[in-house]
Amino acid sequence: MNAAEIEIAIHRRNAESYNVDLRFVHPESEADTRPGYGDLEPLRIDHDAWLGATSSAEQGRVLTQCLIVQTKLQAAFEEVDILAGREGSSAVYELTVTEVGGK
Numbered sequence: 001m002n003a004a005e006i007e008i009a010i011h012r013r014n015a016e017s018y019n020v021d022l023r024f025v026h027p028e029s030e031a032d033t034r035p036g037y038g039d040l041e042p043l044r045i046d047h048d049a050w051l052g053a054t055s056s057a058e059q060g061r062v063l064t065q066c067l068i069v070q071t072k073l074q075a076a077f078e079e080v081d082i083l084a085g086r087e088g089s090s091a092v093y094e095l096t097v098t099e100v101g102g103k
Contacts, residue, residue: 002027003092004084010043010063010097017042018098020073024080033083036076043070063097 005025013019020043024033045066053059067073084091 003090005094006080006084006091007094008096010095012098013042017044019043020067020070022073022076022080024083026083033080035079035083036072040072040076041070043067043073 004027007023009021011019020040021037022035024035043066046062049062050059053062
């Protein structure tokens with residue numbers, strides 16, 4: 001069984017916020033779906049918490065907390081989860097983040 005690919009890209013929008021793009025790639029084709037495309041709120045990252053993180057795991061927790069408070073982003077993740085599950089696929093996640101708070 002092939003795995004569905006789920007890409008999460010976080011790009012600096014300005015000094016205060018980031019754009020989040022999600023992309024779901026079907027395991028049997030090159031076709032992709034972009035849940036929430038153009039409708040997701042800008043992401044705000046707690047830079048003080050990010051800069052205070054002492055490990056990559058802690059940075060991951062800070063980023064996760066920032067992501068899960070966004071209701072439209074939660075709905076997009078749920079859509080991707082449904083798409084992957086409908087196909088009976090496991091999912092492989094890829095995360096790309098542009099510079100956050102100087103780290």
